[in-house]
Amino acid sequence: MLTRRAFAALPLLMAASPVLAAPAVPRALKVYKTPTCGCCSGWVTHMRRAGFQPEVINQDDISGHWRRRGVPDELASCHLAEIGGYITIGHVPPADVAKLLKERPKAIGISVPGMPMGSPGMERADGQREAYDTLLLLRGGKTRVFVRHT
Numbered sequence: 728m729l730t731r732r733a734f735a736a737l738p739l740l741m742a743a744s745p746v747l748a749a750p751a752v753p754r755a756l757k758v759y760k761t762p763t764c765g766c767c768s769g770w771v772t773h774m775r776r777a778g779f780q781p782e783v784i785n786q787d788d789i790s791g792h793w794r795r796r797g798v799p800d801e802l803a804s805c806h807l808a809e810i811g812g813y814i815t816i817g818h819v820p821p822a823d824v825a826k827l828l829k830e831r832p833k834a835i836g837i838s839v840p841g842m843p844m845g846s847p848g849m850e851r852a853d854g855q856r857e858a859y860d861t862l863l864l865l866r867g868g869k870t871r872v873f874v875r876h877t
Contacts, residue, residue, distance in 0.1 A: 752829060755779075757810075758774075789807055818843065843857050860872045
């Protein structure tokens, strides 16, 4: 049983503890990808190393998954994941997925279109990278920059 003093201190304890202060962030994600795509497997490895728990579903055609959600073809990629009521499309960095789940914006999800060199799963042996944006996918096919990667 909490005393009056302990009850009064509860907000301070919760603020000091990230485990108590924040609701649990979903870690399980369902990944739809084509069976022969090596870069998709690389992205899944990044997600697993970041503490996410991917369940991979191989399909010959994943386009129906993003079309059902109103995502324009030009924002699509070789894989799509579902997590916490959102979708991620393409080589989205794990930190961007965590940010999406923490901030919970009104959106369909996030996308990194175009398979940019140096994004998770698209690394090169020589370390070469290109700048890219993670886009927030809004209803009606609109987007805005969610995170810039330079």
